Amino acid sequence: MTESSANKLLNGDVCHRSSSGKKSGKNGFVKNHCLFQQPQKYRRLREKNQNVTRNSSLYKKPFLESFEETPLLVAVLTYMGYGILTIFGYLRDFLRHWNIEKCHVAREREEQKDFVPLYQDFENFYTRNLYMRIRDNWNRPICSVPGAKMDLVERVSHDYNWTFQHTGKVVKDVINMGSYNYLGFAENTGTCADAAVEATHKYGVGVGSTRYEIGNLDIHEEMEQLVARFLGVESSMAFGMGFATNSMNIPALTGKGCLILSDELNHASLVLGARLSGSTIRVFKHNNMQSLEKLLRDAIVHGQPRTHRPWKKILIVVEGIYSMEGSIVRLPEVIALKKRYKAYLYLDEAHSIGALGPNGRGVVDYFGLDPKDVDIMMGTFTKSFGAAGGYIGGKRELIDYLRNHSHSALYATSMSPPVAQQIITSMKTIMGEDGTTLGADRLRQLSENTTYFRRKLRDMGFIIYGNDDSPVVPMMLYMPAKIGAFGREMLKRNIGTVVVGFPATPIIESRARFCVSAAHTREMLDTVKGAVTLNAEYFYSSDTI
16 A cells, blocks of 8 residues: 655654755755755755644654655656666567567466466566566575674576576675664574573474464463563463464454554555455545544444444554654554544554663653553564564453454464563563663664664755654665665675665655664664765766666
């Protein structure tokens, strides 16, 4: 679910202006961005949705997010770039049709031409002619702990990225800016690793059964009690897979006759869960409270289609941190609307739990709100805790209901014991129950690193999306050629990062996404900053489009 570039933040964010002494452009932004070396006449004269926050009284501190409008010249050049790639794609398809060029992609058999097609034409076209050109930027094999630095297996392709061969060499000490290792618990030494080893000796690696049969271990119950205490809720339940925590539990909570109001940038697991539930789904604009309130009013006034009966349930589904935008949900306003219209709230804290708030308890802690105001608190252990799986927390009645109705609870194999122990140890460290200040130190370091890295990139003139406090830092690239070139050039400088383009983002909003970690040192972040600057100079010295 993506959004248009014209309505990213209609209900208002305070956008950043130049504060470093640099000369600002007409819209208050510095002009020396690597994509803004064009004359000022090509710049957009406004920011995306500059309205002020509607209910500022609900916020205890400034809520700062920036989403700059795509510059007009850049948008035109981006469309031109995709147009050129499309033309060459059709030319290469013509050559493949006449067997002049070999085609590696799966195709329909001639005798199946009258059947319903197994492969979508446009998806296939995009995959073989656009994605394959830059496929080497993804799925790189790692042969070490994905901590602040990592080792990559070197690979080459002799057929334009259709296949890869390992060279037998290893690229050492690559700075890892792509993993969601927010608190640095992805490590093979220390108290967490030692505790996981002990759990492996005691329980083994696999359980071989579901929680409802003979797969319910004491370590699982200890973990769930700790998670409930950490979140400040009555009870919680853990699952072995984060994606399935959403996709398999939402169908247990809603069904036919229910209404789900979903943010347009919600994760695929939330979208899948909503679709599997059979509920009616309506989408509101990203973080836009006017759009959400309008849908709530219409739902109350008109009820269900045709019959106009009241909805059985109205469930608002949002995320804490949106992993492609780096934005933080306007939770105080969402809760106010939820209470006003008697709806339920499902909060996905996959990226915010452990990464936000003075105590690392997520977006609820960040805004200083009462956890009881969120009906269903969902999160994952795969990011800040360096483990795997997910959880749902809330009232005891909710959790008891899910234990008997959730497909993930009834049919999925129990969580691996060393993974459960990793969660327990890291969570106790964050809570300070290990007798040290390590958890508090990592929370403070993550906050400092996030502020420093965002400020440095913005001072250099790059367009950075998202909230000032979000450790997810999207830096806009826009043009299709820069997606592949940026990832390759960063790796040449021993920096591993994630580049993202269409269809994961709007077609003119391709980006590089940095994930800041507490494990990163100031020197590492300065190295990344310098590499980004060198890449910008390289792009314009070589006239890359």
